[in-house]
Amino acid sequence: MKKFKLSTVLLAIAAPLTAAVVSIIISSLAVLATKKSPMDAYTTMWEFGTTSGSLMQMLNTATPYYIAAIAIAITFRAGLFNIGVEGQLRLGAMFGAYLGAMFVLPPVIHILAIMLIAMTVGGLWAAIAGYLKVKRGVSEVISTIMLNALAGGLSSYLLANRFADRTTASNNLSTKEIPASGQFPNLMPLLNKLGVEDQPGGGVYGMLIFAVALGITFWFVVSRTRFGFELRATGANPIAARVSGVNSKRMTFIALALSGAVAGLAGLPAVLGDTHAFNMGFRTGIGFTAIAVALLGRNSAVGMAISALLFGFLEVSSRSLELIDIAPETYVIMQGSILLSSVIAYEVLRRYKITLQSKELAKAVEE
Numbered sequence: 001m002k003k004f005k006l007s008t009v010l011l012a013i014a015a016p017l018t019a020a021v022v023s024i025i026i027s028s029l030a031v032l033a034t035k036k037s038p039m040d041a042y043t044t045m046w047e048f049g050t051t052s053g054s055l056m057q058m059l060n061t062a063t064p065y066y067i068a069a070i071a072i073a074i075t076f077r078a079g080l081f082n083i084g085v086e087g088q089l090r091l092g093a094m095f096g097a098y099l100g101a102m103f104v105l106p107p108v109i110h111i112l113a114i115m116l117i118a119m120t121v122g123g124l125w126a127a128i129a130g131y132l133k134v135k136r137g138v139s140e141v142i143s144t145i146m147l148n149a150l151a152g153g154l155s156s157y158l159l160a161n162r163f164a165d166r167t168t169a170s171n172n173l174s175t176k177e178i179p180a181s182g183q184f185p186n187l188m189p190l191l192n193k194l195g196v197e198d199q200p201g202g203g204v205y206g207m208l209i210f211a212v213a214l215g216i217t218f219w220f221v222v223s224r225t226r227f228g229f230e231l232r233a234t235g236a237n238p239i240a241a242r243v244s245g246v247n248s249k250r251m252t253f254i255a256l257a258l259s260g261a262v263a264g265l266a267g268l269p270a271v272l273g274d275t276h277a278f279n280m281g282f283r284t285g286i287g288f289t290a291i292a293v294a295l296l297g298r299n300s301a302v303g304m305a306i307s308a309l310l311f312g313f314l315e316v317s318s319r320s321l322e323l324i325d326i327a328p329e330t331y332v333i334m335q336g337s338i339l340l341s342s343v344i345a346y347e348v349l350r351r352y353k354i355t356l357q358s359k360e361l362a363k364a365v366e367e
Helices: 002-032 040-050 054-077 085-100 107-135 140-163 189-191 209-225 224-238 238-243 249-264 268-275 286-298 301-326 330-366
Strands: none
Touching: 002 040, 002 286, 002 330, 040 054, 040 301, 054 224, 054 249, 054 268, 054 286, 054 301, 085 107, 085 140, 085 249, 085 268, 085 286, 107 140, 107 249, 107 268, 209 224, 209 249, 209 268, 209 301, 224 238, 224 249, 238 249, 238 330, 286 301, 286 330, 301 330
16 A cells, blocks of 8 residues: 555656656757757846846736636636636726726725626626537637637727726826725735845735635635535536536536636736736736646646746746847747646656556456
8 A cells, every 4th residue: 555655656746847857858959949058048047037026026927827727727627618718807807997996995895896896797708608608509618719809809999999098198098097995005015024125116916815815715615615526526527417416507607607707806916906007008818828827737726826936937037038148938938848748747647547547456356
């Protein structure tokens, strides 16, 4: 029994270790193709990425990735694929910022109200795909991709023609600024007490704490509640789930709507903690990167947190590559190689485990 446990641990370590080695090799080849030294690239990235300011930016970059990854993981657990997180978070952030600037409430209540607006908009947008899936059998992959395009066009139209604040003379179209009561305080006062000095460019988003709480909630709901069991059962085998009394169609709709609601929150860290408005500079690509974060993190709360931090570190530290005449886009190759090698390594591990279990079962039957 002890030997089996040891082999299981070794196999669990082998997959990420192999993926890391392969990704380093692929990334090194990409750097060598530019006639630069991979060691210089990695050293520069490490030295730049481990400064206090860069670490703060890493946390700010990782926070929306993590929230969006949780949204995607909800559907992965249900055997679905919500590619529309990008559109859902964009609409959620825009409506949250626009409507949140129209009223003033006590600080905590105001922030919660903006979050509720963002969740409602994101959830309703994803519910369209849920309805099409349950009632018409339309693949959620196709419908969410199409809804992404619609969300992009709709947000651009509304910002330019309806939501923009025309009282400010600026080429950067933006909604009105959210009142102070609706702005999420950053964590610098707390970090200052811990001995961390202020850094140029601002502090750490306060929504980092919210993201941690959301991750814990995700783990508890999926792993320790009846709802989580029905969600996982629907994802594992919808037919078997129906036979056991689970309404798989209902769970499919709820999973997509809930995923959209969580996705609506992913655009708020910057809106509530930095710009305090939705503008043309709103960050794009969060939802698509979050797919990689969820896949690499194996849909687990801790795994996705580590994955989000890794992607945040790569994105921030890669900005230093320009200092040694290497295109910063090289980090995209690093990002892709990490994801690809990890998916392959885990799939090989999964199949190897199935083979081992089959051999052990056959041996037990013979005995």
